[in-house]
Structures are given as structure tokens and as C-alpha cells.
Amino acid sequence: MSDVEVSVLIVGGGGCGLTTSLFLSDLGVDHLLVERRESTSVLPRAHYLNQRTMEIFRQHGVAEDVYRESCPLENMSEVVWRTSLAGDGPLDGRDLHRMDAFGGGTTAGPYAADSPSPSTNFPQHNLEPVLRRHADERAPDRVRFNHVMEEFTQDEDGVTAVVTDRETGESQTIRARYLVAADGGRSIGASLGVEMAGEPGAFQVMSVHFTADLSESWPGDSVLMTHFVSPDGGPISRYGIVAVGPGWGLHSQDWALHYHIPVGSTPDFSSETAVLRVRELLKLPDLEVAVHQVSHYVPEAVIADTFRVGRVFLAGDAAHRQPPATGLGLNSAIQDAHNLAWKLAAVLDGQADDALLDTFEQERLPVAHRNVSWAMYALRNHAVAHAGLGLLPGQPLEATQRNFLELFSDTPMGETRRIRAHEVFTTQRVEYQAHDIEIGFSYAAGALVADESQPPPRDPMGGRYHPVTRPGHRLPHVWLRKDGERVSSHDLVGAHGGFVLITGPENSAWVDAAERVAATHGVALQVVSVGTESADYQDVDGGWAALRQVPGEGAVLVRPDNHVAWRTERAGTSPASELTEVFARILGKPALVASGG
Missing domain, CATH: 3.30.9.10 (D-Amino Acid Oxidase, subunit A, domain 2)
Structure with missing residues (x-):
């Protein structure tokens, strides 16, 4: 018999593990985090927090504390x-x-x-204590540092692990429905036979x-x-x-x-x-x-061949590791946790079938390949910039210094060298102006209902982002107004789970349909209207009308992680049945379709 029973066991107390903990707390999931270290990181290695990560922190009440010190x-x-x-x-x-x-x-x-x-910019040795404080406050006595998982086994119903308090030497048996490996790839993945493929350091x-x-x-x-x-x-x-x-x-x-x-x-x-x-x-x-x-x-560029083995999920560095260029390591880890947490909560609450959890790998593995490849490209591009200065491998010191002297000289060749260097250095915007890489990632398949629309154009240099409401994409941000206060469209989705259906002001058919689906099938669903003064939220600047890509009688369904799950141009003859089928496909519960709506 186990000493402790929880829904989720998190192994690893770095950025990925701590955010998984606080997200699960907000979603009402009982869990336990164990970390072998005595304290959070003392190294400032990861430091850049991109906009998508800060949006996630905004959703979960962490951003204000980060901005205060960062x-x-x-x-x-x-x-x-x-x-x-x-x-x-x-x-x-x-x-x-x-x-x-x-x-x-x-x-x-x-x-x-x-x-x-x-x-x-908030270095890791400063960020992790903030995350740990939030995790501790939301799950008292459930975040345990100086504890090591000695071994684990899994069966059809869950995971059994032995965890030792390194200070006292006492061991406990932990029984969990699922295990999240946020251990940096230290041991769990390898013990399950997961292979990391790519370029070693x-x-x-x-x-x-x-x-x-x-x-x-x-x-x-x-x-x-x-x-x-x-x-x-x-x-x-x-x-x-x-x-x-x-x-x-x-x-x-x-x-x-x-x-x-x-x-x-x-x-x-x-x-x-x-x-x-x-x-x-x-x-x-x-x-x-x-x-x-x-x-x-x-530095290495490697990705796990799978992110799920039975009831164990690999996230963060346990699933993918990349060079620091473009700052995608910690940011990707936090975004992994955000993607996985709401799906675990939906399954554990009975809203979704276990099949929903397969979409974690389905959605995040392609993003990992994109990010790791991009980081390696950005890292290697520094050598291109050096070549633009006239520096070549094995070049004699005299030639290097002659090139630099000429670079700064007031001569026609000096001007040519400076212009050429400027042109080549500008290509490093793939690292420092990677706006689309940071917030434009999307999911082609997974917990969503795709439509036949074409994806937006992608900037080959990773800079220009195109906001769309296409399923799988991050919900575009626009400023709205409610009760005289400015609110982001992202704020329509709260920290405690649930879907949001965004409609126009004339939405009575959608409201009735959503109430039937929520009551009958246990789906957490809120309907909000955006538009004129009569709507729940006023589109005062016309930003939503410009970006919603569906008519006013249509609707956009947003997941708990602020990615679009589905959209439609109109309510149709039976919106409740349509919503029922949509949720069945998203949540992996075909029985919903049979029961009707």
C-alpha cells in the first residue's frame, strides 16, 4: 500500500516542474513535486522570458511578481x-x-x-525562487526539495514511485495516476528506453x-x-x-x-x-x-523520440535540449507545462478521455523540432557574422588584424567592409528579433478541430508574426473594454481551466447550446460576446473585428491554454449538436456524439 496517493507526481523542481505544479494547482489537481536539490538553481544561465511565456505567467498570476524584479x-x-x-x-x-x-x-x-x-530578462537563479514561492503557496507541503525519486514502476492504472527525503533518509511510496518527468533528462527518459536524437555537444x-x-x-x-x-x-x-x-x-x-x-x-x-x-x-x-x-x-541539440511512455510524460529538457540562442529552452519548457497541465486536469476530472493526453506529444513534438532546429541555426549564424568581418578559420593573426584595421579605416574599402559587415550582422535578427518564432507557433493537429483554411504566411527569418483565429493557433491579442477597464482578449480565458466561446452580440443560440453541452456532458464552457455596447466586452478599437476571421454570427472556441480549438461562421440549425461533436473530437470522447446535444 502506498504512503501517499496523488493524481500527478512531478519529478524535477526547475522552471518546468515548478510551473507544472502551479498550473495544476490553479486547475485543482492534487499533485506532489519532488526535487533532488536542496534549493532552486544558483546559476543565472537561462534568462530571457519571451512574450508567450509572460502571457502564460499573466494568465496564472505570476507576471506581476516577475516584472517587479526583472x-x-x-x-x-x-x-x-x-x-x-x-x-x-x-x-x-x-x-x-x-x-x-x-x-x-x-x-x-x-x-x-x-x-x-x-x-x-530574469535570470534563472532569480526566477526559480519566485516560481517556487507561488508553487508552495498554492500547494502547501506538496513541493518537496531535497527529495529524490529512487525508482518507479508503472501499470495500466498509474505509477508507483519510491521517494527518499535526503535529509532524514526516510523513504515513502508514492502512488500517482500520472508522472511528469521534468528532471532535465537526468534519468527517467533513459530508464524507459526513450532515445534522444540530434546533434550532441x-x-x-x-x-x-x-x-x-x-x-x-x-x-x-x-x-x-x-x-x-x-x-x-x-x-x-x-x-x-x-x-x-x-x-x-x-x-x-x-x-x-x-x-x-x-x-x-x-x-x-x-x-x-x-x-x-x-x-x-x-x-x-x-x-x-x-x-x-x-x-x-x-550545448546540444537533441529531441526525445517520444514525449509519452504509458503514464509518464517528458517535458522541458527531459524532452528537448537546445543551444541557448534565441532563448527557446526555458520558454519551451514552460510552454510544455502549460500545454500538458490543462489536459491532465480535464482527464482527471472526467471531462476528457485519456486519449486527450496523446495530443501533448502530437502538438509539442513538432514545436520542439522547430525550436531546436532554429536555435542551432541561430547559434551557427554567429560564424556567418564573423565571416562578414573577414574572419576565417585558421586565418593568420596578421591577416585578422589587417582586416580589422581596414574595417575602421577611412577608405573606400573600409566603407565596403563596414557595409558588408552590417548586412551580414543584420541576419542575426533570427535570434534577437524572432517575434514569430516566439509567439507564432501553432498546432496542425491535436486537441482541435481543423478547418480547410490555409495557414498564414511564415517569415523565413522568423520575425513577422501574422495573428489569426485559425484552429491550433494562439488566440490573437486585442484590447477590449469591460466596465470601463481595458482587458486583453487573452484575459477571457482564466487560470482555472475551461473553454471560452467568443461570439458576437447576438449570441442567444450559442448561449443556449453551451448551457446544454456544459450541463449534460460536464464540459466547462463559458460564452462571451465581443462587439458593440450591448456585448459583454466592447471592441472599441475594432481590433477583434479585424482579426476574428469569422462573421458576427459565428464563434471562436478557445482552449484553456489560449489556443483556438475550433471556429465556425454561423450557428447552424443545431448548435448544441455541433458543439457536442466538436468537444467529442477535442476531448477524445466519441460517446458524446452518440448521446446527442
Whole structure:
């Protein structure tokens, strides 16, 4: 007999596991999270939170706490490439390129129009304590750090796991209906025979988290990160530094320096070496440096061949791992959790058949392939930018320095080199202006009813996003008004589950149909009208009318994760029967069709 019985056991207390916990709490699902570490992460490795993630945090009441401590947009609106941070040589401290980024500067218009939630920068070692606090408050005594899952088995009805408190040495048997592996790929997937396919790591990255005053050398108050392409040669000539707060821009106190080390070399984790390295690479020999952490990782681009094995689901790094370029790792993990949580809640509540859970892989696996491929492409494109400066592998130091001197020269060839470098550096917008990559992902099949419409055009460079109400796509954001207050269309879907049917003001047929479907079949469904003064929400700027893509007598059905599940141009002769069939297909319950509506 088990010591503890829960609906869901979450293994892993990083960003993916903690968000899974707080989402399940909001959805009323009893669960237990166990994490082998004593505390949340001490590393600032993942730091960029894109708009889709912040929309999810907005939905679940976390965004305000994140924004309170995270980087303001005005301090993260630029990315810079330089020869060095400081130094007094003729090629030192020279700008190579500046790019507006993350919804700041020239990118501000589309980012602000397409989402109610600005992107932000909040390093992992600061984010995880916020997530843990929310998870603890919503599920007291259900988030247990310093606990390790020793072993588990599964059968047709659930999972049985042995969990040990590492402080006391006491073990408990946990019985759960389902298990979410958010363990970073540490062990669960491999134990189930899941294979990670793709490109293993080909180089090593050292990261130094340190405190220093760089205000006199940092290239601007709007700059979040600076890449360095050194003309000095040597084993480390390409590296970067990111502001990680507290304080931002010129007032940032903490920093993360990342640099590659030669293949086959042994990492040196000593603080003494790290201090020397920081001073050397930044060309600030007298800089006062306080080192907090020195870490090491090997970027890889791998994806699990399946995200579900029986009653076990792989999410986050356990399902896909990619280079940090474009910041898709942690963001994808949180979006995995968001996709999975409402489906677990619907099945556990009896609203949906277990088949609904198969759509987690069906929807998220293609997105993982897209994101991992994009991150690898963006990472490799840095080498293209370097080539635009005239840098080639194995090039003699003299040739490198000659190219740099010519780049900055007041000559016709210098002008040509600068223009060419600008053209090539601009292609790195695939990383820093990837608006469509971040919020434009969609599901071609899964918990939705597809229609015959064509998908919107995709920007090959990943920047331009096209909002649509096509099933499988994220609900477009528009500002509405209710009782004098401005409300996002995203706010129509709350944190506690349930579907929303968005209609026009004349919606009595839809209201009656929704009430019958909800009462008869136990589907959580709310009908809201958007339009004129008589509607529940007023479309004062005409944004919804421009984007809804269905007539006023039609309807758009939105899932609990704010993705469109179905849409129709009109109510038809039997809207209750139509809605019944729609929910049967979405929730995997064909019996709903037989019972009618």
C-alpha cells in the first residue's frame, strides 16, 4: 500500500516542474513535486522570458511578481557586438554592430501590438525562487526539495514511485495516476528506453557569474548583452557577457560571462582563474571582481523520440535540449507545462478521455523540432557574422588584424567592409528579433478541430508574426473594454481551466447550446460576446473585428491554454449538436456524439 496517493507526481523542481505544479494547482489537481536539490538553481544561465511565456505567467498570476524584479524593456532593447569592452589599443572598445532586440527600439511596434505582455530578462537563479514561492503557496507541503525519486514502476492504472527525503533518509511510496518527468533528462527518459536524437555537444562553454562595476565601460543603458569578436586571436577570441541584475543597464551589479574553451581541454572552476579570465577578456586589469559561481555546460541539440511512455510524460529538457540562442529552452519548457497541465486536469476530472493526453506529444513534438532546429541555426549564424568581418578559420593573426584595421579605416574599402559587415550582422535578427518564432507557433493537429483554411504566411527569418483565429493557433491579442477597464482578449480565458466561446452580440443560440453541452456532458464552457455596447466586452478599437476571421454570427472556441480549438461562421440549425461533436473530437470522447446535444 502506498504512503501517499496523488493524481500527478512531478519529478524535477526547475522552471518546468515548478510551473507544472502551479498550473495544476490553479486547475485543482492534487499533485506532489519532488526535487533532488536542496534549493532552486544558483546559476543565472537561462534568462530571457519571451512574450508567450509572460502571457502564460499573466494568465496564472505570476507576471506581476516577475516584472517587479526583472529587467525593464528600456534596459534590454539592444544587443551589441564589440572588439572588447575596454582597453587602450587602436582596435579596443570599438563597436562592430548594434541591433534592436526583444521588442525594444525599432521592434517595439509589432511586439506591443501583438501581445499584452512585454518580454523581459530574469535570470534563472532569480526566477526559480519566485516560481517556487507561488508553487508552495498554492500547494502547501506538496513541493518537496531535497527529495529524490529512487525508482518507479508503472501499470495500466498509474505509477508507483519510491521517494527518499535526503535529509532524514526516510523513504515513502508514492502512488500517482500520472508522472511528469521534468528532471532535465537526468534519468527517467533513459530508464524507459526513450532515445534522444540530434546533434550532441561539439564544444564546451564556461560561465562565470560575478559582481563588478562595469558602468564606465558598458556600451549603453539600453544594452542587455554584448558579444565580443576580438582581433587579438588566441584560444578565446569569441565570447559574450549578459547583465543579470540586480539593477539593470549601466546600474547592473551582476554579470554572466560566457566563453568557449578548446575541445578536449579540462575546465578550471577555481575563482582565482575566473577573476583573471574576466579581467583579461574584458581588458580591465584592475577590475574588482567577486565571483559567485563558475559553471560549465556542453550545448546540444537533441529531441526525445517520444514525449509519452504509458503514464509518464517528458517535458522541458527531459524532452528537448537546445543551444541557448534565441532563448527557446526555458520558454519551451514552460510552454510544455502549460500545454500538458490543462489536459491532465480535464482527464482527471472526467471531462476528457485519456486519449486527450496523446495530443501533448502530437502538438509539442513538432514545436520542439522547430525550436531546436532554429536555435542551432541561430547559434551557427554567429560564424556567418564573423565571416562578414573577414574572419576565417585558421586565418593568420596578421591577416585578422589587417582586416580589422581596414574595417575602421577611412577608405573606400573600409566603407565596403563596414557595409558588408552590417548586412551580414543584420541576419542575426533570427535570434534577437524572432517575434514569430516566439509567439507564432501553432498546432496542425491535436486537441482541435481543423478547418480547410490555409495557414498564414511564415517569415523565413522568423520575425513577422501574422495573428489569426485559425484552429491550433494562439488566440490573437486585442484590447477590449469591460466596465470601463481595458482587458486583453487573452484575459477571457482564466487560470482555472475551461473553454471560452467568443461570439458576437447576438449570441442567444450559442448561449443556449453551451448551457446544454456544459450541463449534460460536464464540459466547462463559458460564452462571451465581443462587439458593440450591448456585448459583454466592447471592441472599441475594432481590433477583434479585424482579426476574428469569422462573421458576427459565428464563434471562436478557445482552449484553456489560449489556443483556438475550433471556429465556425454561423450557428447552424443545431448548435448544441455541433458543439457536442466538436468537444467529442477535442476531448477524445466519441460517446458524446452518440448521446446527442
